[in-house]
Amino acid sequence: MGETEVPSMPSMTRWRRVYYLIPVVALVIPFFANEYLLWVVNAILVYTLVTVGFNLIIGNLGQLAFVSTAFFGIGSYTTAILMVYFGIPYVLAILASAVVGGIAGFLTSVTALRGIRLYYLAIITLAFGELMRWVYLHGDKVTDGSDGLLLPAASFFWIPLDSEAPKFYVFLLLTVIVVKATSNLMRSKIGRAIVAIRENESATASLGIHTARYIVLAFVWSGSVVGVAGAMFAVLTERVLPEAFGLTEVIIHFGMVLVGGTGSIVGSVLGAIALTSLPEYFRQFPGMDELFFGVVIVLILLFLPKGLVSLLHRISPVFQERYYRD
Amino acid sequence: MYYVLQLTLSGLAQGAIYGLIALSMTVVYRATTVVNFGHGDFVMAGAFMVYVLVIYAGLPYVPAAVLAVVILFFLGMGISRGFIDPIKTGPHIGFAMMSISLGYVLRGGARTLWGREVFPMPRVYDIDPIFIGELVVTGDVLFISAIVAVLLAVFFLIFYRTTIGIVIQAVYQSERGATLIGVNVQAFHQSMWGVGLAMGAIGGILIAPISLLHPDLGATFLIRGFAAMTLGGFGSLRGAVVGGLLLGVAEQNLGFYVNTALIDITAYLVIVAVLVIRPTGLFGKAVTVRV
Amino acid sequence: MDPLLKVQGVSVNFSGLKALANVTFDAHAGEVRAVIGPNGAGKTTLFNAISGYVESTEGAIYFKGTPIHGLAPHEIAIKGVRRTFQNGGLFPELTALENVLAGLHMHIDGSFLGIVMGLGEAREAEREGIARARRLLDLMDLGAIADQPVKDLSGGQQRMVEIVRTLATEPPLLLLDEPVVGLAPPMRDRMMEIIRRLAGEEGIGIMLIEHVIDLVMSGSDVIVVLSSGEVIAEGTPDEIRQNREVLEAYLGHA
Numbered sequence: 001m002g003e004t005e006v007p008s009m010p011s012m013t014r015w016r017r018v019y020y021l022i023p024v025v026a027l028v029i030p031f032f033a034n035e036y037l038l039w040v041v042n043a044i045l046v047y048t049l050v051t052v053g054f055n056l057i058i059g060n061l062g063q064l065a066f067v068s069t070a071f072f073g074i075g076s077y078t079t080a081i082l083m084v085y086f087g088i089p090y091v092l093a094i095l096a097s098a099v100v101g102g103i104a105g106f107l108t109s110v111t112a113l114r115g116i117r118l119y120y121l122a123i124i125t126l127a128f129g130e131l132m133r134w135v136y137l138h139g140d141k142v143t144d145g146s147d148g149l150l151l152p153a154a155s156f157f158w159i160p161l162d163s164e165a166p167k168f169y170v171f172l173l174l175t176v177i178v179v180k181a182t183s184n185l186m187r188s189k190i191g192r193a194i195v196a197i198r199e200n201e202s203a204t205a206s207l208g209i210h211t212a213r214y215i216v217l218a219f220v221w222s223g224s225v226v227g228v229a230g231a232m233f234a235v236l237t238e239r240v241l242p243e244a245f246g247l248t249e250v251i252i253h254f255g256m257v258l259v260g261g262t263g264s265i266v267g268s269v270l271g272a273i274a275l276t277s278l279p280e281y282f283r284q285f286p287g288m289d290e291l292f293f294g295v296v297i298v299l300i301l302l303f304l305p306k307g308l309v310s311l312l313h314r315i316s317p318v319f320q321e322r323y324y325r326d
Numbered sequence: 327m328y329y330v331l332q333l334t335l336s337g338l339a340q341g342a343i344y345g346l347i348a349l350s351m352t353v354v355y356r357a358t359t360v361v362n363f364g365h366g367d368f369v370m371a372g373a374f375m376v377y378v379l380v381i382y383a384g385l386p387y388v389p390a391a392v393l394a395v396v397i398l399f400f401l402g403m404g405i406s407r408g409f410i411d412p413i414k415t416g417p418h419i420g421f422a423m424m425s426i427s428l429g430y431v432l433r434g435g436a437r438t439l440w441g442r443e444v445f446p447m448p449r450v451y452d453i454d455p456i457f458i459g460e461l462v463v464t465g466d467v468l469f470i471s472a473i474v475a476v477l478l479a480v481f482f483l484i485f486y487r488t489t490i491g492i493v494i495q496a497v498y499q500s501e502r503g504a505t506l507i508g509v510n511v512q513a514f515h516q517s518m519w520g521v522g523l524a525m526g527a528i529g530g531i532l533i534a535p536i537s538l539l540h541p542d543l544g545a546t547f548l549i550r551g552f553a554a555m556t557l558g559g560f561g562s563l564r565g566a567v568v569g570g571l572l573l574g575v576a577e578q579n580l581g582f583y584v585n586t587a588l589i590d591i592t593a594y595l596v597i598v599a600v601l602v603i604r605p606t607g608l609f610g611k612a613v614t615v616r617v
Numbered sequence: 618m619d620p621l622l623k624v625q626g627v628s629v630n631f632s633g634l635k636a637l638a639n640v641t642f643d644a645h646a647g648e649v650r651a652v653i654g655p656n657g658a659g660k661t662t663l664f665n666a667i668s669g670y671v672e673s674t675e676g677a678i679y680f681k682g683t684p685i686h687g688l689a690p691h692e693i694a695i696k697g698v699r700r701t702f703q704n705g706g707l708f709p710e711l712t713a714l715e716n717v718l719a720g721l722h723m724h725i726d727g728s729f730l731g732i733v734m735g736l737g738e739a740r741e742a743e744r745e746g747i748a749r750a751r752r753l754l755d756l757m758d759l760g761a762i763a764d765q766p767v768k769d770l771s772g773g774q775q776r777m778v779e780i781v782r783t784l785a786t787e788p789p790l791l792l793l794d795e796p797v798v799g800l801a802p803p804m805r806d807r808m809m810e811i812i813r814r815l816a817g818e819e820g821i822g823i824m825l826i827e828h829v830i831d832l833v834m835s836g837s838d839v840i841v842v843l844s845s846g847e848v849i850a851e852g853t854p855d856e857i858r859q860n861r862e863v864l865e866a867y868l869g870h871a
Contacts, residue, residue, distance in 0.1 A: 184732060206668065
């Protein structure tokens with residue numbers, strides 16, 4: 001499809017400023033929503049970060065590494081354990097989850113570096129997630145196993161997080177910071193290097209780009225982002241359970257990435273918004289969530305492979321995300 | 327020493343099924359370069375189908391088994407035509423995504439229908455065990471080994487000795503060349519998917535009587551099939567069978583001598599070990615791409 | 618003048634198959650050196666060995682006096698050896714501009730922290746990079762398509778973008794693998810013109826693999842002829858034209 005007119009640079013940047021309006025407008029949500037609705041909105045924020053982090057690996061780096069539940073669980077349990085056993089304040093716990101998530105990302109990247117790709121990477125990362133779940137289940141002296149670890153009352157600095165509204169503002173702040181940082185990361189030489197690896201790894205090396213370094217970076221960043229999401233999830237649900245990080249969840253996260261649009265940050269947000277309320281609804285009937293998400297992904301792959309964000313792109317090329325910043 | 331032999335015997339029977347499943351995955355992989363991540367769930371579906379036909383439709387075991395295999399054959403063709411072909415032009419990662427999702431659809435469907443129950447498959451044959459010295463060869467081991475042996479013999483006979491088999495080998499090696507000599511590659515893909523799923527279904531049907539049916543069975547089949555393929559050398563038909571047998575034997579022995587928990591994770595250990603020690607597996611070909 | 622590249626006795630074995638056998642030659646700055654030979658002669662393998670994508674089983678390779686054999690491809694690229702790929706090394710989903718920016722990777726400063734936090738220096742460096750990339754594209758008359766994904770461009774435009782990207786890296790030594798394949802004759806001449814200019818005016822050392830003999834004869838300073846992994850001749854176009862062994866190698870193959 002040839003466009004006779006490509007939007008000029010300055011107008012694109014101006015249009016992108018619209019994105020800043022969204023969190024500003026969102027500030028008033030707690031005044032109009034009840035506790036339940038706010039809980040859903042908070043869940044959307046959590047899953048936004050999960051999807052953004054996961055999408056970085058699946059969409060931008062182009063590796064089929066099912067890391068989401070592993071990082072998510074590690075982030076949640078890190079926060080929970082630090083708060084329960086060490087009385088660490090939530091703010092520091094969030095940072096810790098980011099760091100530990102990053103370490104998990106680093107370890108995972110080692111497999112990708114050893115040339116393990118595609119099917120092996122998928123299986124090994126799924127196995128790693130299941131291994132972590134086994135650890136949560138059987139490490140019950142620490143994790144309280146299948147009963148789940150109950151979180152103490154949390155505060156963000158001086159703000160007690162005892163209802164959904166204060167949680168919302170904290171989560172909104174974290175989400176905006178992390179999404180913006182990820183956007184900065186992708187719209188730079190770093191983002192270009194990561195996507196270049198996906199497009200043509202050999203050619204990337206020929207440009208003097210140390211591919212291994214960027215693969216590790218992508219995994220570490222993803223681990224940190226999803227780790228922060230895990231920290232948020234712990235406070236959202238107030239009890240951290242092993243089941244929240246199993247094979248069923250993986251397909252839900254995967255579904256959000258695909259529905260929203262692989263490789264797109266805006267897409268990740270869309271996917272999270274579109275699908276977050278659903279897992280809770282389907283939780284009532286065992287198997288329905290797997291069935292639903294499986295069907296959704298199949299339909300997306302057949303009919304809208306670039307996700308919801310591609311609909312936005314059709315409206316105007318201005319929404320196209322690029323890998324540079326002018 | 328006696329125990330090792332006994333364990334190895336039952337391990338070979340289990341391994342025969344793993345080999346069958348790995349072989350069916352390899353058939354599809356060689357034909358279409360797609361590793362069917364949902365394969366385990368299709369195998370599970372085959373086993374469930376027999377259960378449904380026997381219990382709810384009252385069919386005797388053998389016709390039910392045959393019917394299930396036939397259904398799965400056509401299901402395989404349908405999957406290839408309806409879900410794999412349309413996304414041919416996209417990135418290769420799309421195939422993995424599609425097959426995983428299809429697997430989840432089956433798994434979710436099974437779980438929705440049957441919930442958290444676990445089903446024992448009714449006994450459908452009663453064969454007396456035979457005794458070789460002090461070794462007990464149970465009816466199950468006999469039955470499974472016999473069926474799988476016959477199946478493999480038929481398969482390899484067709485593959486290496488008939489015209490059809492030669493055509494299949496040709497398309498495996500060069501699809502472009504095959505198109506040039508008039509082979510309908512699309513029909514080929516569909517048939518191979520059908521064959522692959524049908525063979526996998528046989529594996530599921532054989533294992534159903536000696537294990538319990540539940541929706542998560544698929545995941546265990548997948549990981550074992552994958553481990554067998556990795557051990558034998560990804561893409562090698564012989565390797566898949568040999569890998570499966572070795573895996574079955576390893577599971578039984580490790581499970582007895584070290585820890586029963588190891589039975590579940592032997593497959594993962596095998597994958598890691600092979601990737602670290604000799605990534606090409608036993609019969610695989612080395613591919614060197616250096617970046 | 619010291620040679621830019623020294624290839625000494627390089628052999629490459631692929632499980633028994635000798636792809637390259639005892640290849641020795643030098644390449645110089647400002648020179649256009651063509652590598653020709655029948656299919657399977659080992660030309661691309663030679664480029665792969667020099668740029669680090671394939672390990673040479675024997676021999677040594679020196680760039681500006683330092684050994685580069687055994688180094689990883691990106692390390693060799695950083696030292697100054699750049700290349701294009703036979704099957705096109707562009708990044709299809711990225712725009713022409715982004716492709717060229719990828720070429721400028723080594724020249725855009727910006728710390729990790731600066732990038733992530735959006736600090737002034739990093740943003741300034743990025744803006745400079747973008748300006749530079751657009752200038753380079755304009756020089757090759759590609760300014761109009763700068764913001765189009767490369768997969769939507771014509772074959773000729775893609776080739777040109779790849780050249781621009783490689784030039785953005787400011788290469789002392791450039792290995793071009795079949796730069797004119799798939800281009801119409803007028804574009805081919807243009808490409809050879811550009812190649813000659815890069816060598817003559819910019820002083821870049823250029824090696825190219827090419828099958829179109831007239832272009833090779835008219836465009837290169839030195840020709841190296843490979844056959845079955847061995848160098849069977851090396852000389853000026855005139856010398857090669859009259860070389861008996863070369864004629865045999867070409868005519869002897871169907």
